[in-house]
Amino acid sequence: MSEVPWTRGICILCLEERPLTREHIIPEQIGGRLWVRFLCQSCNSQLGSTIESAVREDPSIRLAAENLENQLPGLMNAIREGLPYIGTGAGGDVRMRRRKGELYVQGGFQGDNSLILSPNHSREHAEAEARRRGYSPEGIAQMLRHFDDIPENVRAELMPGYEIINWRIDEVRPALDGPMLSKRVLLKMAYEFLACHVGGSIYERAEQLDIIRAALLANADPCMQVEELTSGRYQPIHGLALEDDEHAVVHICLFGWIHYRVHLLQVRTQPPMYAYTCNLLEGTERCEAIAEQR
Numbered sequence: 001m002s003e004v005p006w007t008r009g010i011c012i013l014c015l016e017e018r019p020l021t022r023e024h025i026i027p028e029q030i031g032g033r034l035w036v037r038f039l040c041q042s043c044n045s046q047l048g049s050t051i052e053s054a055v056r057e058d059p060s061i062r063l064a065a066e067n068l069e070n071q072l073p074g075l076m077n078a079i080r081e082g083l084p085y086i087g088t089g090a091g092g093d094v095r096m097r098r099r100k101g102e103l104y105v106q107g108g109f110q111g112d113n114s115l116i117l118s119p120n121h122s123r124e125h126a127e128a129e130a131r132r133r134g135y136s137p138e139g140i141a142q143m144l145r146h147f148d149d150i151p152e153n154v155r156a157e158l159m160p161g162y163e164i165i166n167w168r169i170d171e172v173r174p175a176l177d178g179p180m181l182s183k184r185v186l187l188k189m190a191y192e193f194l195a196c197h198v199g200g201s202i203y204e205r206a207e208q209l210d211i212i213r214a215a216l217l218a219n220a221d222p223c224m225q226v227e228e229l230t231s232g233r234y235q236p237i238h239g240l241a242l243e244d245d246e247h248a249v250v251h252i253c254l255f256g257w258i259h260y261r262v263h264l265l266q267v268r269t270q271p272p273m274y275a276y277t278c279n280l281l282e283g284t285e286r287c288e289a290i291a292e293q294r
Contacts, residue, residue, distance in 0.1 A: 004036040004196050011040040012195050012202050013213055025192045026238050027052045031075050031280050051185050057178030064255035066174060067234040071281055077101060084175040090153045091167035123147055126158055187215060187222050190250035190262035193240045197269060208266040229259040241275035
């Protein structure tokens, strides 16, 4: 089911007739599978660079990646790649970053003019400093042996005025100071899921639809309201559902835990309306009509 057929050759954002590209309604970087060819390359790239690029940094998404690691190791590792962590030890807190599955200390000068480096970079820095001071090859080798023998959490002088401490990191946790999920990301998902329901009507030059398109392309003020909810536990599930409550409302569920109700004010829709569910663990997708309520 991953692809929703789209036979029209016009972009649903800029309304230009151009070659259309694949667009994931729930961002692919967090496991979204449902996609449609209804954005031109320009609009697709703009959404990716201005709206979706920071999705993985949202604290709720990060916590989902930590809690679902055992069930979805491949996806969760991809989500965490390049993101910051906090390491804590006897020397205090230090910023770290994940690269290719490994955590590395983010180096830099501290307020006391000390320099924090990863173990490998610390060794390289000490060797470069010894060369700058004119140490012989034998002196450098001796200094590096001393470097390698320094116990954890012990201050040692490698060279006159050059001290190091091999701090041990005892605990690592995600740095949950990234940007919250942008409302424009939620609007993007809601608008695209709406398009799957209304088809060619999405191209209408109705004022409320023009407002949404302007909000996505030009960062204008969107005509929307967002409710944020949470469920009881994380699950390897994404979901989307459309309902009409005096205006269109798109329910977005990410990782079973994060729920949003995006109210597209002044936008109305008619049955049939559908609920879409993707089980990320089983790799299955399901789309069911929602019973009309009167």
